[in-house]
Amino acid sequence: MSKERARRRAEREAARERAASRNEERQARAARRRAVVARLTPRPVRFARQGGLRARRRRAQNAVVALAFALVQVMVWLVWASLAVSFGVLVLSLLLVPVVMTLAFDRRI
Structure with missing residues (x-):
């Protein structure tokens, strides 16, 4: 066993x-x-985001400019059906965005 x-x-x-x-x-x-x-x-x-007041303000300003740029493009596209006009406004907008940002926002802060 x-x-x-x-x-x-x-x-x-x-x-x-x-x-x-x-x-x-x-x-x-x-x-x-x-x-x-x-x-x-x-x-x-x-991506580490800067969290200070200046960084938040700059992000808000950039968002406002981007939204205005998009609204202008959509409005031109809706009002004028011409592709040439839409392209012309796009080029003009791209050239004027830095000028508008310089004039509208104080970047020396």
Whole structure:
């Protein structure tokens, strides 16, 4: 009886060792795969925003200018159906945006 019990215990231990080795191999393979994926995946680029009063004011001013530029383009597109007029206003707007920003906003702050 004790020989049979010892044989069964040895079989259980052998099965447990085989399962443990398979598990270790699987974990090692998964770790290698994660390392390769981590090496090949680009890291996200974080843009640090300035948080001061001047930076917030400048962002607000830029947003106002961009919104006005877009509204002018949409209005010209809706009022005049001519592609030449729309293109001309686009070029004129691109040339006048820096002038308007210089005149409208005090950038010496």
